[in-house]
Amino acid sequence: MRLMYLCSAVLLSSLSACGKAPLDTVIEPxxxxxxxxxxxxxxASIVPSFGVVEYDPQFLHNINSEIEAHVTDLQVQAGSSVKKGQVLLKLKPSESAKIDIERARRDASTARANAARVRRLKDDGLASNADIEQARSQAEDMQSLADSLQQRSNTLSEVRSPEDAIIESILVESGGIVAPGSTLLRLSIGPHLRARLNLELEDAAVIELGSPVRLNGLDNSGLSIESNLTAKDQRVDPATRMVTAYAELPPHSTLLSGQAVRAEITTLVHxxxxxxxxxxxxxxxxxxxxxxxxxxxxxxxxxxxxxxxxxxxxxxxxxxxxxxxxxxxxxxxxxxxxxxxxxxxxxxxx
CATH class of the missing domain: 2.40.420.20 (conserved putative lor/sdh protein from methanococcus maripaludis s2 fold)
Known part of the structure; x- marks a missing residue:
């Protein structure tokens, strides 16, 4: 009986051992x-940059006022296209300009009278040939000034475009007074545009003229232009601590003056x-x-x-x-x- 119990215990222990999984089994991840x-x-190594499209200054033409004048009629707007000979604005001499013209006429008349008096003194032996030449030259100069002021006043009424152009900017207002020599309008002769780009100092050091540039509009228009770097300023802007570079746009570009752009400049290709x-x-x-x-x-x-x-x-x-x-x-x-x-x-x- 005791032997039977011992055999049963061994059998149960064996069965129990057979039912257990190994404790050291690990699932590999x-x-x-x-x-x-x-x-x-x-x-390609690409240098990013941002900038703005502008008219190329090489093709800008200033129209100035020769004398002080009133702007009586402004007939164009900034950004509009104009034809050669088209009237841009109308002017008339100011009261101050009229006074200047009248003064020049009086001065010319006085100079002519003085030249005649010197010639009479020469006949009396009281003046030399040098005195006569000096008086004559002064009279001619004063008359030329009076004629010039009168001519500029006569042609001032209508200011016309010298070439087919685009109005880049207007610096006067209708009804305003402009000083002698001041700029009235600025024209771009032809659609010559460029992108003005700002570069970090470390980027400017590796960029060379002629590097390919892709220009993309920042207005989500999808406009993209291929160009090349045409100029790089050798100075650092003291305000931004950046260097300015320029890329000319091809004729009839879809980008417009004043439009903000993102540039991708290729510096090298491996x-x-x-x-x-x-x-x-x-x-x-x-x-x-x-x-x-x-x-x-x-x-x-x-x-x-x-x-x-x-x-x-x-x-x-x-x-x-x-x-x-x-x-x-x-x-x-x-x-x-x-x-x-x-x-x-x-x-x-x-």
Missing amino acids: TALVSIGVVELGDI SKVPLIPVNSVFYDERGQYVFISENDTAVLRRVTTGVSNKSTIEVTTGLTAGERIIVDAAAVLTDGMKTRLKDVLAEPQQ
Whole structure:
């Protein structure tokens, strides 16, 4: 009887041991990833900038007032196109200008009378030939001044455009008085536009004249213009601490004067270099690294990089064309971690 109990206990213990799972079994984590291939390609180094479109000063023409005058009729608006000979505004001499003309006439008359008096003194032996020449020259100068003022007054009534042009700016108002020599209007002879761009100091140092520039309007119009850098100021603006650069716009550009633009300036192009997505590169205290895929395993690889844009980055060391690189889920990976492709297609059912 005692032997039977002992056998039963051994049997139960054996059955119990057979039903327990091993306590040291660990499920190995697996990451779902997407795989890309390192490809050779071209990548450009782009310097961003912002600016505004303006008329090229080389083709601006100022229309000035010769004498003080009243603006009686302003017939154009800023930004409008005008034809050669078209009336832009009308003026009339101010009271002060009329006084100046009358004074010049009197001075000319006095000078002529003085020249005649010197000639009579010469006949009496009281003046020399030099005195006569001086008096004659003075009389001619005074008469020329009077004639000039009168002529400018006569032609002042209608101010016309000298060429087909665009009114860049109007500096007077109808009914106002303008001083002698002041600018009335500024014309752009032809549609010559340029973009004035602001550059950070470190960017200005690497940009060269002739660099390709893509100009995009900031008004969500989708307008885009290809141009080249044509000039760069060698001074730093003391207010903004930036450098100004210029890009000429092609004729009949869709961008308009005064329009704000974003510029992408190409400084250099690296050709046939290894390229990978920007978001596949990570950083730690030792530098940059990526994960490559080997036998369904993530392998950490140290790299160095070069030129980049919004989506792509150049790899200068650490990778070669054709290698398989993990392009997402790398943030949760560790070196040696098992991986499984996200986009593996199911086998078709028979």
